[in-house]
Amino acid sequence: MGVLAAERIKLTSTRSPWWCSATIVVLGIGLSALFALVVRSAGDNPEEGTPTLDIGTATAGVTGFGIMVLMIMAALTVTSEYRFGVIRTTFQAVPNRTKVLVTKTALVGGFGAVLTTIIALIAIAVAKVVGGSKAAADVVLEDHWRSVYGIPIYAFFAVALAIAIGVLVRQSAAAISLVVLWSLLIEPLLSAFGSFGRNVAPFLPFQNITRFVSSSESTANWHWGVWGSLVYFIAFVAIVFAAALVAVNQRDA
Numbered sequence: 001m002g003v004l005a006a007e008r009i010k011l012t013s014t015r016s017p018w019w020c021s022a023t024i025v026v027l028g029i030g031l032s033a034l035f036a037l038v039v040r041s042a043g044d045n046p047e048e049g050t051p052t053l054d055i056g057t058a059t060a061g062v063t064g065f066g067i068m069v070l071m072i073m074a075a076l077t078v079t080s081e082y083r084f085g086v087i088r089t090t091f092q093a094v095p096n097r098t099k100v101l102v103t104k105t106a107l108v109g110g111f112g113a114v115l116t117t118i119i120a121l122i123a124i125a126v127a128k129v130v131g132g133s134k135a136a137a138d139v140v141l142e143d144h145w146r147s148v149y150g151i152p153i154y155a156f157f158a159v160a161l162a163i164a165i166g167v168l169v170r171q172s173a174a175a176i177s178l179v180v181l182w183s184l185l186i187e188p189l190l191s192a193f194g195s196f197g198r199n200v201a202p203f204l205p206f207q208n209i210t211r212f213v214s215s216s217e218s219t220a221n222w223h224w225g226v227w228g229s230l231v232y233f234i235a236f237v238a239i240v241f242a243a244a245l246v247a248v249n250q251r252d253a
Contacts, residue, residue, distance in 0.1 A: 003094055003100060007104050010081075011077065016073060017073055024066045025119055028061040028066045028120065028122070030061065031061030032060075032123035032124070036053055036058070036126070040132055055147045056147055059147065062116050063213050066116060066119065067116065067154060067158050068180065068183055070116065071159065071162035072176050072180070074112070075176060078175075079169070097249050098245055101167065101244065105159065105160050108163065113153075113155045117151060124139060146213070157233060160241050161205075162175070164243065167244040167247060168243065187204045201221075202220055208233045208236075209233040212233070
């Protein structure tokens with residue numbers, strides 16, 4: 001409990017978590033309202049190529065940019081401690097480095113899971129209000145619950161992955177670049193190359209978790225179901241996190 005209290009103080013006494021949390025709120029709710037307004041203005045006519053508004057669209061600001069910002073915040077909770085030497089004091093007070101890293105992950109991951117869940121529910125409500133009864137007719141939770149309860153699962157393990165990356169690289173710029181480029185550029189780019197993309201997408205971690213959270217099936221050549229995609233992503237995170245635990249115990253702070 002002492003380690004948990006220390007990590008809570010470090011999390012709430014710095015500016016970056018507050019700014020990142022505010023950014024997640026703005027992105028999650030703002031993009032939901034924007035998408036709903038676009039669909040309402042376009043007339044919600046899928047036959048003519050206009051976009052549709054559903055649970056996935058309403059929460060796209062959270063599952064897309066929101067969780068990316070959450071990962072940046074999680075990485076900074078580690079890299080900033082290495083930058084300013086706070087991590088040395090922490091390890092002197094708590095020699096069990098594994099306990100420190102696991103506690104930090106549980107705290108930040110739990111916070112991210114709760115925050116994204118609340119924002120997702122608000123975003124759905126905003127999409128219904130802004131979209132109106134016609135455009136938001138498909139914004140219903142029935143048969144789409146996975147798109148809602150999958151968000152906190154995604155958020156928690158994304159935080160664990162970001163913290164592990166922060167421990168491995170130790171530099172804020174490198175960790176942020178890796179998180180952003182990996183999820184927003186590298187994987188979507190690899191998945192876009194025709195048959196090659198359809199074959200390689202099932203082995204990309206973020207493509208798997210996106211498939212689990214999404215309410216629509218992708219065109220990739222999947223070798224397992226949506227729950228298999230979740231297991232794949234968790235297994236990938238576990239491997240990277242295990243590598244981070246080994247590194248944090250073997251390298252000097």
